[in-house]
Amino acid sequence: MKPAPFSFVAPESLDEVVEALARHGDDARILAGGQSLVPLMNLRLARPEVLVSINRCRELDYIAVSDDRLVVGALVRQIDAETDPLVAAECPLLAQALPYVGLPATRNRGTVCGSLAHCDPLAELPAVALALEAELVLTSAAGERRVPAHDFLVAEMTTSIDEGEVLSAVAFKRQDPSEQSALAEVSNGGHVFPVGGVALRWASEEGVCVMARIAAFGVGSVAQRLTDAEAALVGSDLGPAAIAAAVAAARSAVDPTGDIAADADYRRHLVGVLVERGLLEGAAP
Amino acid sequence: MTDEYEVTVTVNGRNRASRVEARRLLADFLRHDLGLTGTHIGCEQGVCGACTVLLDGRTARSCLHFAVAVDGSDIRTVEDLADLDELHPIQEMFHQKHALQCGFCTPGFLLTAVELLESTPDPDEATIREALMNNVCRCTGYANIVDAVAEAAVQLRQGRQP
Numbered sequence: 001m002k003p004a005p006f007s008f009v010a011p012e013s014l015d016e017v018v019e020a021l022a023r024h025g026d027d028a029r030i031l032a033g034g035q036s037l038v039p040l041m042n043l044r045l046a047r048p049e050v051l052v053s054i055n056r057c058r059e060l061d062y063i064a065v066s067d068d069r070l071v072v073g074a075l076v077r078q079i080d081a082e083t084d085p086l087v088a089a090e091c092p093l094l095a096q097a098l099p100y101v102g103l104p105a106t107r108n109r110g111t112v113c114g115s116l117a118h119c120d121p122l123a124e125l126p127a128v129a130l131a132l133e134a135e136l137v138l139t140s141a142a143g144e145r146r147v148p149a150h151d152f153l154v155a156e157m158t159t160s161i162d163e164g165e166v167l168s169a170v171a172f173k174r175q176d177p178s179e180q181s182a183l184a185e186v187s188n189g190g191h192v193f194p195v196g197g198v199a200l201r202w203a204s205e206e207g208v209c210v211m212a213r214i215a216a217f218g219v220g221s222v223a224q225r226l227t228d229a230e231a232a233l234v235g236s237d238l239g240p241a242a243i244a245a246a247v248a249a250a251r252s253a254v255d256p257t258g259d260i261a262a263d264a265d266y267r268r269h270l271v272g273v274l275v276e277r278g279l280l281e282g283a284a285p
Numbered sequence: 286m287t288d289e290y291e292v293t294v295t296v297n298g299r300n301r302a303s304r305v306e307a308r309r310l311l312a313d314f315l316r317h318d319l320g321l322t323g324t325h326i327g328c329e330q331g332v333c334g335a336c337t338v339l340l341d342g343r344t345a346r347s348c349l350h351f352a353v354a355v356d357g358s359d360i361r362t363v364e365d366l367a368d369l370d371e372l373h374p375i376q377e378m379f380h381q382k383h384a385l386q387c388g389f390c391t392p393g394f395l396l397t398a399v400e401l402l403e404s405t406p407d408p409d410e411a412t413i414r415e416a417l418m419n420n421v422c423r424c425t426g427y428a429n430i431v432d433a434v435a436e437a438a439v440q441l442r443q444g445r446q447p
Contacts, residue, residue: 001327007288008307008353038349039330052306053354055404079343105397105419106331108343109350192332229371 003041010053014139017054017166020121023127023251026163031055032074035102036108036118047155051165060168066088069135069171077116090174093181093201097128100185103192119166119222121156122193124183126223129153129180130215132172141167146171154223164260179203180209182282184274185218188261194218195262196270198226200278202233209233209242214278219254219271226250229275243279247272290353296321297365300404312336313364314352323363323392327421334420338362339395342420363392366399366447368390374445375399375437384433386424393420398434399400406442 021028026243029048031037032055036199040046060075063086069091072081082098083089094112099114101107101124101140115125116136129136129149136152138161152160161167175181185197196218203211213228217223229251236242256267292309293302296319311328315321327335329348336347339361366373372380375398381435384389392444394417401408401416408416413434414427422430441447 001310002313005287006307008290008351010354010356031351034351034354035331035346035349038351041308042329042348051351055354058405103334103417104400104417105334105337105344105346110342162336190375208318 001042001044003038004044004047006047006049006051008051008053010056010285012058013055014057014166014168017052017057017220018051018139018141019166020050021164021166023050024114028052028119029235030166031211032114033077033110033159034114035106036114036120036219037231038264054166063087065165066171068174070094070174071137071154071169071171073110073169074111074113074167076112078102078110079104079170081112091132091172091181092175092179093132093199094128094172097124097183097199098259100124100183100194100197113167114172116170117159117161117257119159120156120176121221121223122196122218123198124185124194124197124217125198126153127217128183129170129172130223131201131213132175133213134168134173135171137166137169137171138162140165144168150225153222158222175201176203180282184281186270186274193204193261194220196256196267196274198271198274198278200275200282202238202279202282204238207237208239209236212246214246214275216249216250216254216274219256220274221257224254226253226271226275227251233279238279238283246279247276248274265284289399290356292352292356292399293357294355294357297347297361303352305352307351309352311340311350311352311355311360312347313337315347315360315395318352319368321362325389325392327389332421333390334393334397335390337396337419342400344397352428353378361396361399366395373399373436373447374405374440375402375447378433379430382406382433382436384425384429385422390420390424394430401434402438402441403432406438407421408422408435408438 027049060073181201187194212233229246234244327333
């Protein structure tokens with residue numbers, strides 16, 4: 001199918017983007033890479049009356065370190081973040097996750113912020129944002145507010161972006177060089193639409209786990225932190241008993257639904273398998 | 286709502302311009318406004334890859350872009366690959382290795398292969414298969430396509446001119 005008619009503006013600055021959003025209200029949608037939005041428009045599941053393209057806003061195409069944060073602007077394509085040395089050094093979990101996002105051709109165009117704003121329950125990056133305790137920078141005519149990932153990710157395809165706001169950047173917490181991290185997922189052939197997955201990061205001192213962050217996707221309507229599983233690891237030696245406790249806690253914490261790819265019981269089992277796999281593979285030298 | 290917008294792009298080295306509705310997909314812009322029907326439209330939702338083109342040097346689904354949103358871009362389509370009477374080495378290997386049957390998906394595969402071999406002249410099989418995940422073929426079972434890309438890499442490394 002073809003999209004319904006709409007009108008199009010392509011401002012050259014964030015100020016003008018925000019002006020356009022203020023003018024058009026909730027008739028407007030932001031167009032970045034379009035790799036999630038345009039399929040929905042082609043299927044007429046989305047029918048915005050105005051598209052505000054940010055593709056001419058060069059000021060939004062940046063990756064920078066600011067205090068304890070790695071900040072990724074709204075126009076950074078997934079492929080560019082995937083190969084960026086700053087991302088690899090400061091947020092290796094993000095670099096580990098990006099090769100799983102979509103396909104090479106969609107990563108060439110899709111943006112990091114666009115995937116977060118779309119909030120697909122099967123998407124990797126919302127879980128990465130939770131595990132990296134990201135703050136989402138929402139800009140409007142009224143100014144800027146920073147929203148923690150767990151408040152930003154509301155439900156399937158639903159975020160806390162209000163009318164008139166644009167997700168102008170995401171600020172991930174920089175990982176400590178001593179940390180380990182992993183992205184583990186399972187998919188049915190190819191990795192366009194995974195069945196489910198987990199993003200993990202943790203740190204140990206003298207053989208004792210001192211920090212763990214685990215977030216899952218594909219096992220509920222929105223990505224979620226698995227805080228009980230984290231608690232099962234902190235203070236442990238990350239040995240088999242601790243991992244088994246984290247696996248059990250992960251399975252208890254999720255409330256998956258079944259669909260054509262996998263039933264609910266499979267997904268509940270899967271999240272435990274992937275927590276264990278992530279911990280073991282992430283710990284491998 | 287049916288406003289038209291001026292779109293100017295470089296396609297296969299030539300400046301092309303047209304006035305189109307905002308909802309004109311790049312794939313339809315190439316086919317209907319510019320007459321370049323080598324770009325095929327399969328699923329129209331980004332899954333199949335038949336409509337793959339090179340957009341500013343990188344593979345992109347032309348069904349997932351609005352022409353108006355890529356105004357000013359540089360685009361390469363399958364029509365850019367062959368000379369008048371000589372196939373591009375990748376096309377030649379698709380021919381020799383029987384890497385197509387119905388041929389509908391082939392333009393997308395060719396451009397994915399172009400992107401791969403321009404950045405990775407000596408790919409192993411796993412790298413070829415990873416790149417080819419961009420595209421769906423319902424006829425061949427992929428084995429011959431993988432062979433064709435691997436052989437095209439050899440030909441290009443030996444200096445066959447594209």
